[in-house]
Amino acid sequence: MIVRRKNEIAAVEWGNGLSFRFLVEADRMGFTLAHTIVRAGSKSPLHYRRHLEACYCISGRGQVIAESGDIHEIEPGTLYALDEHDRHHLVASPGSDLELISIFNPPLHGDERHHFDASDFSHY
Numbered sequence: 001m002i003v004r005r006k007n008e009i010a011a012v013e014w015g016n017g018l019s020f021r022f023l024v025e026a027d028r029m030g031f032t033l034a035h036t037i038v039r040a041g042s043k044s045p046l047h048y049r050r051h052l053e054a055c056y057c058i059s060g061r062g063q064v065i066a067e068s069g070d071i072h073e074i075e076p077g078t079l080y081a082l083d084e085h086d087r088h089h090l091v092a093s094p095g096s097d098l099e100l101i102s103i104f105n106p107p108l109h110g111d112e113r114h115h116f117d118a119s120d121f122s123h124y
Contacts, residue, residue, distance in 0.1 A: 002027060006035060014113055016042035016090075017097070024110035032104040038062065041094040047087040051104045054081040060098035065089040074098065 004022050011018040020035040036055070038044070062074045067087040072080060082088065092098035 002029075012111060012113065015115065016044045016092075019102070021108060021110050023107065025107040026110070027107070030105070030107065032102075032107040032110075034102045034104070034108075036100040036102045038090060038092040038098040038100065040092050040097050042092050044090045045087075046090055047085065048082060048104070049085055051106060051108070052081070052083060052085070053105075054079060054103045055100040058099050058101060060096045061093040062098040063089075063091040063093075065091065 002023070006020050006022075009020045009022060011020055014036070017037040017039045019037070021032060022035065023029050023031065023033040025032070038060075040060070057074050057076050057078045059076060064072045064074055064080050065088060066072075074080065090098075
């Protein structure tokens with residue numbers, strides 16, 4: 001059995017916020033579970049080539065914007081799933097941080113970080 005508390009986990013600066021990665025590849029669960037904090041007012045161009053990701057909003061507000069331009073509002077109680085390795089922008093509203101519970105499959109190694117460059121979507 002694995003039992004972890006957020007205050008026992010070192011936060012990873014993922015690029016525009018913090019990620020508390022409760023489960024990673026070394027835990028051999030087959031997925032990663034993370035508490036992801038997206039800094040207020042940030043816009044992150046993201047593309048997971050190797051992972052599928054589902055995010056459930058627990059706090060704050062924002063948007064996920066598909067590469068096609070479709071905009072989906074995010075607020076507490078909203079889930080979005082990137083089921084086709086979708087290129088997207090994750091935008092946190094300026095008033096407060098956006099907090100998500102994120103699940104990755106396959107699991108993250110645990111130390112992945114985004115590097116934002118205006119010419120492309122960040123990936124890992």
